[in-house]
Each structure stands twice: as structure tokens, then as C-alpha cells.
Amino acid sequence: MNKFDEKYTIRFAEKADISSIMNFIEREWKSDHIFARNRDYLCYEHQFGDKVNYILAIDKATSNLEGILGFIEASRSEEHKDIWGVMWKVREGKGNLPFLGIELMKRLMAETKCRAEIGVGANPKTSVPILKVMLGFHIDKMKHSYRLNGNTDEFKIAVINNKIILPVIPSVKQYRLQKFSSIDELTQHYDLERNKDMIPYKDAWYIERRYFQHPVYNYSVWGIQDKGQTTSAILIGRGISINNSKVLRIIDYIGDHSMLSGLYDEFGALLSSQGYEYIDFYYYGINEKHLTDAGFVLRDENDENIIPNYFEPFVQKNIDIWVNSSVSDVVICKGDGDQDRPSLVAGVS
CATH class of the missing domain: 3.40.630.30 (Gcn5-related N-acetyltransferase (GNAT))
Known part of the structure; x- marks a missing residue:
């Protein structure tokens, strides 16, 4: 247990969390993002029964959702499990512990026991330096x-x-x-x-x-x-x-x-x-x-x-599309992660 556990409940998302995740994306990411508007598509990408492939940081004092990190699994294999991280975001403003996003990434890798965590479409001005310096990830341009x-x-x-x-x-x-x-x-x-x-x-x-x-x-x-x-x-x-x-x-x-x-x-x-x-x-x-x-x-x-x-x-x-990976020997294509997904699908169901 560390300082993050004292302030937050950090856990995998469940079906009951989907509305909160959508509201968080609308508020903190982009109001017209497909995951903020189309529940069916978010569920297609991330829901498997009651399990939802997001890791959440919830403030214990307020019960507010303060950070999210989604992921997509490349296989059902436990021994050869590789994942793509997507939708990595912490609420902006005061009140959160520094490096909460980094903690979410560490927890994701530890809890999934993945062989590799890969990101496609990293921001070269924000997330790329953090991933390289603080996590030792391999960074490059496709x-x-x-x-x-x-x-x-x-x-x-x-x-x-x-x-x-x-x-x-x-x-x-x-x-x-x-x-x-x-x-x-x-x-x-x-x-x-x-x-x-x-x-x-x-x-x-x-x-x-x-x-x-x-x-x-x-x-x-x-x-x-x-x-x-x-x-x-x-x-x-x-x-x-x-x-x-x-x-x-x-x-x-x-x-x-x-x-x-x-x-x-x-x-x-x-x-x-x-x-x-x-x-x-x-x-x-x-x-x-x-x-x-x-x-x-x-x-x-x-x-x-x-x-x-x-x-x-x-x-x-x-x-240009920037990529990152926890391992060096990796092949990355346009369809990996959430790079080739629709943005103009309307409606919330």
C-alpha cells in the first residue's frame, strides 16, 4: 500500500461504471468523443460481461472518478498477453496527487500481468516524455x-x-x-x-x-x-x-x-x-x-x-503517429490500439 492507495480506490471497471466513464470522457477529454456519445461502441471495444477494460482511480473522500486508463487485449492468452493502452487521462486541476497517471499505468501492467504494454498515437509533447523518462518505455515514430x-x-x-x-x-x-x-x-x-x-x-x-x-x-x-x-x-x-x-x-x-x-x-x-x-x-x-x-x-x-x-x-x-512500448522488439500497425476506430458515429443508447 502506498500514498495512492490512501487517497484513491484503484480498480478495474465494471459494467456499472460505464456511465461514469462516458461522463468523465465528455468532461475531461472531448465532449463529442465517440465514447462520450455512443455507449454501444464503447461496450464493443471494452466490455466483456461485467468486466470493462478500464482501470479507474476513484477519490475515497468524494467518490469522484479522478483518472482512467483503458486497454485492449490482443489475445485471450495469459502466457502471451499483450495489451494496448488507450484513453489515458487524469482530471485536470487541483486536488490530485502528482503522477496519478503514471500510477495507473504501473497498476495496469501489474494487475494484467501483461508481457507488453503498447501505446499508439502518443502525444509527443506530453505523454511521450513522461513514458520515456519515468517508465523507461521505448518511444519512436511510425x-x-x-x-x-x-x-x-x-x-x-x-x-x-x-x-x-x-x-x-x-x-x-x-x-x-x-x-x-x-x-x-x-x-x-x-x-x-x-x-x-x-x-x-x-x-x-x-x-x-x-x-x-x-x-x-x-x-x-x-x-x-x-x-x-x-x-x-x-x-x-x-x-x-x-x-x-x-x-x-x-x-x-x-x-x-x-x-x-x-x-x-x-x-x-x-x-x-x-x-x-x-x-x-x-x-x-x-x-x-x-x-x-x-x-x-x-x-x-x-x-x-x-x-x-x-x-x-x-x-x-x-x-505523424508516435508509438511507445514497454519492450523494444515489437511490431505496430495502424489498426493496433484505437487508432483505426470511427469518430463520427452518432447517438447514445
Whole structure:
């Protein structure tokens, strides 16, 4: 027991706490945040029976909720449990003990007994320095690569001042994409348990709930196969339509990273057949050469082009995404944590 236990009750949330969490997010985070307005979606992300995946700090004297830290589990495995931290917030103003937020993070890691705690979308001016200095977390910026459609010069989503189309590399073996329509079909072709030593480990429970059963978004799930139809990796994408145009975003990747190198032809076919302006991918822990081999260009600070990240609402601006992790050897994709979640779903039920 420490000074935080003297002042606060720190515990996991329960179903009865959902309204308080929503009110806290509305008051302390953002009044129109989806978790402040849409109970169903918050429950989809965080509720499992009576259990709600938030850790709370409640003032013992006032019974007021003073801090929250949400989390998303990557699997049901206890031995290989990896989690993403989301919605990390302490009430602003006087009255709270310093570093209550840090204490919530420590409690989350201790109570879940997680192998790794990962954050996607950290604020480089606020949470990043705290995580690095006080918790010793590994901090970095995600890479962002994109491949433009070589058959069009009309871009309504991207802003293209320098159109770069990389040629295919003849020496790189090409693979095929096989679309899966269910988790059963995926697991018939690919054993997700082979990735238990990779961080984060995403099991069939997570993949089904996150991508095949998402209540708002429609995801495409492909296996990457060689000519013998052996599946060595999983690629997940989401198409977005706006401004009378559309793009394809790679949201997640699981498996052998080198298989990406052999998708030059398949990505080209998707761009041509679907009329996408571009395909893009935010990632960390994957060698960018695999993307370059597949025709992608790395967007860096000197890039003249704009490849937007925000679509709800749409913001035509380049965005850097910072990540943090309690371990160094980790792979992070755009779909991890709560980065690829809706923001414009209305209604409270």
C-alpha cells in the first residue's frame, strides 16, 4: 500500500461504471468523443460481461472518478498477453496527487500481468516524455509508406506534387492475395499460434472480433500465398471513400514480413481494378525495404506530397503517429490500439 492507495480506490471497471466513464470522457477529454456519445461502441471495444477494460482511480473522500486508463487485449492468452493502452487521462486541476497517471499505468501492467504494454498515437509533447523518462518505455515514430496509382493524375484525397512510381524488381518473387471471409476460413489456411513469440500476439479471438465482427467498418482480410497456396502472412485493409474518390489503407499485418516484397503485382492490380488513388501503410518494426520492393515510397519530412491520415473529419494534412512500448522488439500497425476506430458515429443508447 502506498500514498495512492490512501487517497484513491484503484480498480478495474465494471459494467456499472460505464456511465461514469462516458461522463468523465465528455468532461475531461472531448465532449463529442465517440465514447462520450455512443455507449454501444464503447461496450464493443471494452466490455466483456461485467468486466470493462478500464482501470479507474476513484477519490475515497468524494467518490469522484479522478483518472482512467483503458486497454485492449490482443489475445485471450495469459502466457502471451499483450495489451494496448488507450484513453489515458487524469482530471485536470487541483486536488490530485502528482503522477496519478503514471500510477495507473504501473497498476495496469501489474494487475494484467501483461508481457507488453503498447501505446499508439502518443502525444509527443506530453505523454511521450513522461513514458520515456519515468517508465523507461521505448518511444519512436511510425513509418508511413504509400503507393500511388500510376494510371491517374487526378487526386482528390492526396495532394501530389511529385508523382513517384517505382518499377517492379524482376528478381523479387511475386505472391498472391487470397481473400478470407471468416475467421474459420483464415485459420484453415494459417496457424495464428505460430506467432506467439511475436509481440503483440494476436489470436483468432482478437482477429475475429476486431476485423470480421466490427460493428461499423468493413475490413478486407487476405492471406499472402505462394504458388503452392501456402499462406505465410495475413494482410488486412480498409477502403475509404471521400471527395468522390477512394483509397485503400493497410490496417494490419501478421506473419512473415518478407512476403510484403512479393506483392508488387497484386497491389498494382488492386489500384487498377478498384480505382484507388493510393494504398498507404503506417507501421513500426517492419523493414521498409519490403514496402519499397512492393512499389511503396516512404513519406518523410521532405516529402512534397500529402497522404492524409484523418478522415473523420477529413483533414488534408500529413500526420505523424508516435508509438511507445514497454519492450523494444515489437511490431505496430495502424489498426493496433484505437487508432483505426470511427469518430463520427452518432447517438447514445
